[in-house]
Amino acid sequence: MLQPDLIIEGGMLLTMVKGEKPLQHATLLIQQGKIADILICGEERPFFKVAQVLDARDTIIMPGLVNAHGHTAMTLFRGLADDLPLKQWLFEKIFPAEATHLSEETVYWGALLGCLEMIASGTTTVSDGYFYQDATARAVQKAGLRALIAQGVIDFPAPGVPDASQNLMVGKAFIERWEDISELIRPGLFCHSLTTCSDRTLQEAMKISRRFSLPLQIHLSETEEEVEEVIRRTGKRPVLHLDHLGLLNESLIGVHAVHLEDEEIDLLARNKVRIVHCPESNMKLASGMARVTEMVKKDIVLGLGTDGCASNNNLDLFKEMDTAAKLGKVRTLDPVNMGAVTVLKMATVWGAEVLGLEKEIGTIEVGKKADIITVDLGKPHLVPLYNPMSTIVYSASGSDVKDVVVNGRVLMKDRTFTALDAEEVMAKVREISERIRS
Numbered sequence: 001m002l003q004p005d006l007i008i009e010g011g012m013l014l015t016m017v018k019g020e021k022p023l024q025h026a027t028l029l030i031q032q033g034k035i036a037d038i039l040i041c042g043e044e045r046p047f048f049k050v051a052q053v054l055d056a057r058d059t060i061i062m063p064g065l066v067n068a069h070g071h072t073a074m075t076l077f078r079g080l081a082d083d084l085p086l087k088q089w090l091f092e093k094i095f096p097a098e099a100t101h102l103s104e105e106t107v108y109w110g111a112l113l114g115c116l117e118m119i120a121s122g123t124t125t126v127s128d129g130y131f132y133q134d135a136t137a138r139a140v141q142k143a144g145l146r147a148l149i150a151q152g153v154i155d156f157p158a159p160g161v162p163d164a165s166q167n168l169m170v171g172k173a174f175i176e177r178w179e180d181i182s183e184l185i186r187p188g189l190f191c192h193s194l195t196t197c198s199d200r201t202l203q204e205a206m207k208i209s210r211r212f213s214l215p216l217q218i219h220l221s222e223t224e225e226e227v228e229e230v231i232r233r234t235g236k237r238p239v240l241h242l243d244h245l246g247l248l249n250e251s252l253i254g255v256h257a258v259h260l261e262d263e264e265i266d267l268l269a270r271n272k273v274r275i276v277h278c279p280e281s282n283m284k285l286a287s288g289m290a291r292v293t294e295m296v297k298k299d300i301v302l303g304l305g306t307d308g309c310a311s312n313n314n315l316d317l318f319k320e321m322d323t324a325a326k327l328g329k330v331r332t333l334d335p336v337n338m339g340a341v342t343v344l345k346m347a348t349v350w351g352a353e354v355l356g357l358e359k360e361i362g363t364i365e366v367g368k369k370a371d372i373i374t375v376d377l378g379k380p381h382l383v384p385l386y387n388p389m390s391t392i393v394y395s396a397s398g399s400d401v402k403d404v405v406v407n408g409r410v411l412m413k414d415r416t417f418t419a420l421d422a423e424e425v426m427a428k429v430r431e432i433s434e435r436i437r438s
């Protein structure tokens with residue numbers, strides 16, 4: 001019998017289901033973490049005694065956003081090292097700061113801060129790759145978000161993994177510890193890149209990922225320099241080298257994919273490799289502009305990611321959508337490319353597909369998990385409303401998100417956090433930042 005525990009009432013509904021138009025005055029009934037029913041204009045809802053009600057009048061109700069690539073705890077390094085070339089930024093600033101300051105404790109609080117920021121800006125699922133991932137997983141679990149949490153794999157001493165020869169063992173043990181703990185958390189592996197992981201490490205990481213039916217994430221062709229280094233070492237461009245190693249398949253998530261030739265795009269498409277576009281990080285580190293329009297044309301499944309807070313410097317996917325659309329137009333000098341609908345799909349339904357979660361999240365449909373946000377339309381910059389998709393991508397920002405629900409649980413109500421003590425988290429990270437600064 002229908003007995004909803006949460007009702008989201010009276011908003012304009014963007015389901016993100018292919019071909020469906022925005023629905024006026026919609027009401028969602030949520031039961032045991034799932035969308036149990038959708039009532040539209042004119043349908044009177046029965047009275048339910050125990051249900052919590054979110055007033056969604058004058059809002060857009062839509063799927064929670066999927067941040068398909070990030071390093072959540074890197075909020076710790078927000079603003080620490082800006083305006084530098086990638087290699088210098090990474091090897092002279094970020095890696096040393098990580099080596100000195102990362103621990104179970106700092107990653108936990110940094111990840112919690114990232115979760116707060118994502119909740120505050122409408123992200124309900126994050127794909128994370130980093131170190132000390134037990135701490136990230138505990139933070140994400142406390143925050144109530146949905147996540148793919150991948151242990152970082154790199155072939156030199158890393159935070160929490162001083163002996164690089166143990167990196168895959170550490171990753172596998174992490175997967176085993178977390179695979180059955182929560183329906184919201186999936187563990188996994190994240191190989192840093194083709195220049196920091198050996199061929200053998202990549203192949204073994206793929207074997208482990210396939211054995212557990214999990215995706216494998218990797219930074220791919222992020223900079224020209226990286227591409228040249230791979231060519232020098234292997235004689236092949238990165239995607240061709242991955243093909244040679246037998247690693248192109250639907251389990252692989254390639255992040256960035258900025259420098260691709262036509263042949264590489266064809267190979268990625270043919271082998272159903274998923275790609276994550278991180279335009280703001282690519283712009284800030286001057287890595288280049290990904291050929292997103294060409295990838296969309298080839299039916300490559302594309303998600304959108306903020307990347308870590310040291311290269312962005314925020315986790316607001318609304319800003320990322322706006323940037324993705326505009327950068328796609330500038331790159332091709334064609335305003336038709338990367339329209340609002342395409343970008344919104346990347347941040348919702350396609351992002352879910354990148355992570356292999358498309359049966360559970362990404363659209364608002366009866367039977368799917370209740371990962372839902374509302375966007376407050378009672379703001380000057382969101383008036384008038386002709387096209388809700390354009391409004392979301394070009395006019396709204398994360399701070400317009402009013403309510404956030406993950407798996408039927410309200411994490412933010414009318415901009416008040418319900419699961420986390422924001423003051424405590426910010427105070428802890430400020431304290432840690434004093435250590436990092438000195």
Ligand SMILES: [Zn+2]
Pocket residue numbers: 069070071219255307308
């Ligand atoms: Zn990254």
